[in-house]
Amino acid sequence: MSDAVRTEIELVEGAFLPSGEPVLTPFAELSRLMLLGIDLNQDNHIVWTAQNFPNGPWSGTLSAVNDTAYLVLGTGLTMDGRVAMAAVTDASPATVHYIDEAPQAAGGAQRWNAPVDLGLPEGLEGFVQIAMQRDADGRIEIFGVDGATGSVWWKYQNPDKIVDTTEEVIPPGSREPITVHVKVSAPPDTPWSDWIQLPGSGLARLTVANDINSRLTIVATGDNPDATEVYVNAQTQDRVLDTSGWTGWTRIDNSDSGTAGSVPTAVLDPEGFLNIFMVGIDSQIVQTRQTDPGKTSWSGWHQVSRINAAVVNVVSAFDNSGNIVLMALDENLGLHANYQTDVQRQTWSGWQNVGTAPDFGLVAMDYNADGALSYFQGETKTNGVKFISQMAPGSTHWSAGWTTLADNGIFTYGIVRDLTPPEQE
Template sequence: MANEDAHLPPQAVPHGQLPSGTSFFELSRLMVVGIDNAKGQLIQKAQTSPNGPWAQDWTPIAPGAYMTMTAGVTKDGRVAIVAQQAGSPTLFFIAEDPNQAGPVEKWLAPVNIGAPPGAVVYQKLSMARDADGRVEIFLTDNLGRVWWIYQNPDVIVQVQKTITPPGTTTPIVVTADELRPPAQPWSAWIQLTGQLVAITALRQADGRIALFGINSALHLYRCQQAKAEALTVADWTPWVQIDAGYPFTEMAPIVGPLGATNLFAMTQQGQVLHTKQQPAGSDTWTAWATPGYSRVPKYTLCAGIQGDGDIMLAASDQQHVHSFNAQYDAATQNWSGWRDFNFSVANTRLSLDYNADGRLALFSMMIQNDGTNALWTINQMAMDSSEWEWTWTMLAASNLKQVVVVRDLTPPV
């Protein structure tokens, strides 16, 4: 349920650029985008301000009913969603309206981005921004095929301008290159190689997108853009099988504080293993290692970034006990080990993201058999703290089909 856009190490905002009397780590707020289980409607709930309380009610995003979705952010920091229309393979792209005057959250009209040829339903959707900040969308369909669509890059147009050179009074006409939006906002759907049932896209430290996937035999694969502006299948490296013979059920890629892409993945036996780029940005990866052994097998996993940029893992085991594992030093791969800190009464899906002040927030979606899932959240007590709030804040008592946590970089202040 996590936001699959880049989780790059956070950077503090200079206090001189902030409103008087405030002390933000980053000018952002957390938002949860979801699908209403009863109506299929896209809905959202967000903090009312950076570090602020959560809104009382869920509010609709767009008319109509939807089956599945994911969310991320646009180049300018607005929340963006891609969702499949109910009863159709058609996908729509929906972004926050840049004009947010007034108390009601506003969204632009859904944009029809079509559907991959022959696709009926989708197993997994993932979204990431590329090196130019353009949104790129990836999915696996009902046949296990991998598809890709992206916002087209701006085009260079030659324009004539009349200027008066310094020291003269005579205007002249010059020709200059200017960037303009493309005539066609989105590319066509492009089929990438591979057969997968799950896929996750991640914006790496240099802006190139990496893909991680699991196939029906639980083999784990990775590939990445070979250059910053990837526009064709040939602009990707080949898929590389990286599971070393271990069957994997979950994956949680994240960019660490040294700029390397890290991959945490859960084996079918419930152990979390770790590999990372070495050096950062390369196509060379370390052998699988363990950040800490779990005596009780785990079943769900997520990764986040703490206020100092270090990685935090959270997981839940088969006894429904939640534990975290904090990275102390990325260079030496020093970890706290798994430490229990809370529990749930049923299976859950976990997600981590940070508040504007750098404190991590953990989100727990309680899985119900009838699909009427509940959502709860707790925070770290302070930035980089090993203590967590004991009392959960309920965001929804039931009726959630799916949720994605995203950080809105254009919050009300």
């Protein structure tokens, strides 16, 4: 799932924009792709590797963020486009650290701020999953899943406070200053909220996405491995500071969709509808869509054509035109792409076999600075990570060979778009 929000971006010089597309189209931005992962070979340190520059080759080096060992990782971006992460420490007692990018050193060297200790909810020993996403204010919100009860805990950056101040100004036509009272924003007294439990339990995995208003929607699976339910919990207003601003968990799977055979993936389409895809009935891909942009109600389930094999995983992103692209992995390691061709009519290209994956494992897909997509495949047997890319923005051809980012050791990772890449020489 892409974590992109349709906001104004800085365009790469000379980037191609389709005729008639507004400059708010979410592609052709000045960014580079970055992998953050936990590396068994480096004592469970968080490591990073990235493209040397937008659309450029990858560095090929896995560099440690700090010297702390971690077990669980979530990744995202700050309000100003810096890479950020939240991770559970591999310690007793465990805690959650928040880390973000620091200003680059001379020569463009990557640097990271020291971890901020966010603690854990009282009585918890850790989380089995962490997710993070920017909200409608641009603030980071973090979600953790308690593996013992299946409860979801929530923590967010507090909004700025409004303070009264006095200033002296000279009114037009006057020479004498007068004192006026004005309200200005200031940093909050406490940077982060407490951990807040979202009511409900029995959940296992979750995906967090922004709707067209940038409000957050959580798509979660239940913890019953034999019949995995699917639930949605969405924010109902732009600024949510307590549980009253959430819809609560609503089950959305039914007999048409079947229960979940994979973690759902969520993505916006060009008309501003949030779409959810998952492996469902008959081990095929099914889809539901918001009834209207920004709404908390959902359409009936649809099948996105069929693949001639049982599907085990699916991931989504949008391409250079804003249309959705799906990548599905079948039980024989066949890799299949499907391209949305008309969002209003909900028409698709049909599944195209684009290659064979090196293994099963954690997957991700996101766009490069020019809008061409890259698909990342984890390898469960070796803990390696490889990727392939579209040959050009909007292309239905993908690279024939896989590029290796890690031979082994990366048992969990996230892909982010670094909006503060080093300057090209």
